[in-house]
Amino acid sequence: MKRIYLSSPHMSDAGYEKEYIKEAFDTNWIAPLGENVNQFEEEVASYVGIKSAAALSSGTAAIHLGLKAAGVSQGDIVFCQSLTFSASANPIIYEGAIPVFIDSESDTWNMDPEALETAFQKYPNAKAVVVVNLYGNPAKLIEIKQICDAHHCVLIEDAAESLGSKLMNQETGSFGDYGIFSFNGNKIITTSGGGMLVSNDSEKIEKARFWATQSREKALHYEHKEIGYNYRMSNICAGIGRGQLRVLDERIQQKTNIYQIYKKELESGGILSMIPVPVNTEPNHWLSVAVIDAHKTDITPVNIVETLQGYNIEARRVWKPMHQQPVFEKYDFIKVAEKSVAEDLFEHGICLPSDTKMTEEEQSVIISELKKILNL
């Protein structure tokens, strides 16, 4: 059987991406910047409903520059969702700041506002919060923004996985002071590799572009007053992104269908339950994730990953929380529930293939294998 992926690049059938790349070739604007970069920034900003965007080499770079724009520096405390990919937390360390990890709640699987409030009682001078919209599910962003405002703290919304997801009809990525997106190969749309920092503060976005081009001052010679980075997106990657953006809504529809089929087929019996759709949200369903009820079966996520692997089907465990990672375990972790929700989701969660190139027949094979393994 041909390999079925969790989520892999899916170019448009119409070949939009090639049109934009061809234009870049024809005008010799291969790299670094060019019309595609400017247009891609404007198109993403307009899609998200935000003033400004800076196209960067990765989502990680976008988080890094978001933290710098927030004024985070040596010794500052930054609250970060624990249940996430390490890229949400690594840039905190790049700046010499101190991460404090925050537990999740079970409605959205993201940062628990109550735990965040508790964290502010312990660290009232925290400089920034990194909240994540995991697997495309919007966090409780309105409550979290209110808490941040009350404590005069900057909110960075890691929307790497949630481009196109909405909360109360508003696009994710636009709730924080800064939002970031990733266009890595496994994301809902891809530029092969890339990211975007967005904000309504256009001056800060301009500053991020400056840092991202080696902090080159305006002068006839090379003049540098600040440390810079080589973080800009190339005109070719931006061309792919422009083409991909035209099929984003179609991809969201396809991912939603995949989620609904799993939900219909797998939830009866109560052994598996799919990631919830939080109230007032329209997630992009980037990955369909299921949780196993350990009271009803001895089968573990590892058993499922290994069994599906035997059929050349990719499945993965849920992110291992940052506070449990050897590299971060010395940092504080704040939770309010007796048993950490993040730890529980890691122990029992399983990411199912959610590739938009997967056919319904292929998804049926996955479902029947899962039914066999779990005795559904």
Ligand SMILES: Cc1ncc(COP(=O)(O)O)c(C=O)c1O
């Ligand atoms: C939650 C989250 N944050 C940040 C990133 C980093 O994005 P990138 O790989 O583009 O650096 C990713 C994905 O890779 C992610 O899933």
